[in-house]
Amino acid sequence: MHHLAILSKKLKLLDKIIKGEKTIESRWYKSKKTPYGNIKKGDTIYFKNSGDPVTVKAEVEKSLFFDLRFTDVKEILKDYSKQICIQETAIEKYKDKNYCTLVFLKAVEKIEPFNINKSGYCLMSAWITLENINQLKI
Numbered sequence: 001m002h003h004l005a006i007l008s009k010k011l012k013l014l015d016k017i018i019k020g021e022k023t024i025e026s027r028w029y030k031s032k033k034t035p036y037g038n039i040k041k042g043d044t045i046y047f048k049n050s051g052d053p054v055t056v057k058a059e060v061e062k063s064l065f066f067d068l069r070f071t072d073v074k075e076i077l078k079d080y081s082k083q084i085c086i087q088e089t090a091i092e093k094y095k096d097k098n099y100c101t102l103v104f105l106k107a108v109e110k111i112e113p114f115n116i117n118k119s120g121y122c123l124m125s126a127w128i129t130l131e132n133i134n135q136l137k138i
Contacts, residue, residue: 001043003035004116004128004136009049016085017047017108018056024083024104027127028097034129036101039063045103046111046133053113054133061104068098076100114138 005025007013016022025045027035039045039060047056066076073094080102081088094100116136121128130136 001039002130002133003039003043003045004054004130004133005045005047006126007047007049009051013085014047014049014056017058017105018110020108022083022085022105024080024102026080026084026086026103027101028094029099030097032099034127035063035103036065036099038129039101039103044133045105048116053115055110055113057109057111058105059107061106063104064102066100066102068094068100071100073097073100076102 013022017025027033029036041060041062043060045058045060046054047058048054073091077086077088077091077094081090083104084102115138117138118125118128118136128136
């Protein structure tokens with residue numbers, strides 16, 4: 001399975017992934033949205049900054065899923081904030097979320113840049129799961 005993760009350019013998260021500072025990609029949602037429950041070891045994630053071409057890919061080493069109605073956000077941040085590249089004190093930002101996905105990255109590499117067409121997907125989607133990334137390439 002392939003995944004496309006769109007990152008905030010201003011937070012420079014893609015640079016941190018490339019440098020190996022950010023080894024876990026996290027997604028925090030109010031409702032169960034992809035990749036929650038549908039990303040697994042061996043999947044490939046393609047990364048891009050918003051407004052830019054896709055430039056990086058990584059393999060999923062493992063993924064963890066948390067229902068935050070039963071798991072304390074403080075514990076997740078205590079254990080993983082450094083690898084996610086967020087402050088452990090950022091709990092306020094996530095207090096209204098119900099689901100968290102942590103994706104552990106390995107084999108991160110820069111790739112030949114390519115553009116995508118998100119037609120048929122929610123244009124505001126920050127994560128897309130699909131059989132093959134070629135479905136989005138233009």
